[in-house]
């Protein structure tokens with residue numbers, strides 16, 4: 001399983017920046033803890049429409065082996081480090097972990113299709 005976090009650093013005076021990508025690679029990931037419930041729309045690779053799913057706000061994940069890679073597009077370097085778990089993720093990294101772990105457990109993501117939404121005229 002891989003989990004990605006992105007942070008954009010921007011210098012307002014020089015008007016230049018870059019987006020750092022941190023990728024965590026887990027071998028045999030296990031979900032130890034999850035907290036909160038976030039209703040959100042997700043589009044899974046093998047489906048045509050976005051679906052309503054529930055994801056935790058934070059997760060604690062461990063794995064037999066964890067590799068962290070920080071990809072810096074500005075200096076074109078990838079910093080690699082072996083990490084000891086468990087790791088805690090919040091927000092989009094937590095949603096991504098939950099999505100991937102659901103795939104590993106069930107193969108398919110269970111969600112409510114966008115078509116079931118009700119239009120409300122304001």
Ligand SMILES: [Zn+2]
Nearest residue numbers: 044045103109
């Ligand atoms: Zn998916």
